[in-house]
Amino acid sequence: MVEDTFxxxxxxxxxxxxDRRFGGNPLAVVLGGDALSGETMQAIAREFNLSETVFVLGSTRPAHSAKMRIFTPRSEIPFAGHPTIGTATLLAELNAPVHNGEKDALIMLEQGIGTVRVGARFRAGAPPFAEFDAPKLPAEAGVLPPDDVIAAGLGLIPSEVGFENHHPICYAAGHTFAFVPVTTLEAIGRARVNGSHWEKAFDEQGITGVYVYTRQCVHTGSSFHVRMFAPQVGIAEDPATGSAAVGLAGLVHQFDGLPDGTHKRVVEQGYEMGRPSQIVLTLVVAAGKLTMVRIGGSSVRVSEGMIEV
Known part of the structure; x- marks a missing residue:
């Protein structure tokens, strides 16, 4: 943009x-940002100071809904789950036609990782729901230090890391996360970014964040209770992390030995932050291989306004 233009x-x-305000992962979406420079977008993201801020731009292809750029308070990223869900829901709500009080929309979003197809649905008496097929399947990536080093980085003891056949592992699906299984809900509640021990455990691994998970859950309908820390990109803790849930699908397939078919898991996150979130994770296994991962969830509008640039 011309920086002196108002x-x-x-x-x-x-x-x-x-499904309710003041829970989940907050997101800012700025419309009509085509004339903004990347530096200005980054400054606006720092001003909102949310885990991600989206800038919606005109699409480059006629069949696509929009192009979007995603910024954390510190940097631009090519893909993230909750910005994808929230932006698609907003665009569908603003633009899709209503039929008999309901609407369904297919939103095609151009992101740094590629084009992401998102299905959104609106039903009376229910919050908007959207889901997308992960643009990349999860793959193992990177090597983590021994469990005692990982445990120290999280402020835990080594016996609290790992359960059943689950052990710490790195998976990437656009972003690389360290996935750390933790024995109990009580232990995961004590996990934290533990100063210099964190740096030794995780800062040299080239990861976006650390995703700790346990099978012990707050709700009986949930399969995993998780937390995600990403101080490297300016996110002390994230209330809900769709992109990391894609990687979770990889380790669930690997460690839990899922048979062929479609499998759904509800992932709860954000409870320690007072922002409870639920991510619907769908996995499709065919001929023993993970062939599709889908991320879904509800979203609600909280506020709107004008930002002067």
Whole structure:
């Protein structure tokens, strides 16, 4: 943009992966940002100071809904789950036609990782729900230090890391996360970024964040209770992390030995932050291989306004 040109842009905030306001993962979406420079987008993201801020731009292809750029408070990223869900839901709500009080929309979003197809549905008496097929399947990536080093990085003791045949592992599906299984709900509640021990355990691994998970859950309908720390990209803790849930699908397939078919898992996150979230994770296994991962969740609009640039 011409930096001395005054603009006022419409923005919305949404809470994503929740069916009620003030839960889930908050997201800012700024519309009409085509004239903004990347530096200005980054400054706006720092101003919102949410885990991610999206800038919606005009699409480069006629069949696509929009192009979007995603920024954390520190950097631009090529893909993230809750920005994808929230942006698609917002665009469908603003633009899709209503039929008999309901609407369904297919939103095609151009992201740094590629084009992401998102299905959104709106039903009376229920919050909007959207889901997308992961643009990349999870793959193992990187090597982690021994369990005692990992445990120290999280402020835990070594016996609290790992359960059944699950052990710490790195998976990537656009971002690389360290996945750390933890024995109990009580232990995962004590996990934290533990100073210099964290740096030794994780800062040299080239990962986006650390995703700790346990089978012990707050709700009986959930399969995993998780937390995600990403101080490297300016996120002390994330209330809901769709991109990491894609990687979780890889280790569930690997460690749990899923048979061929479609499998659903509900992942709960954000409870320690007072922002409970639910991510619907769908895995499809065929001929013994993970062939599709889908991420779904609800979102609600919280606020709207104008930002002066």
């Amino acid at each position: 603009m006022a842009l419409k923005y919305y905030t949404l809470d994503v992966f929740t």
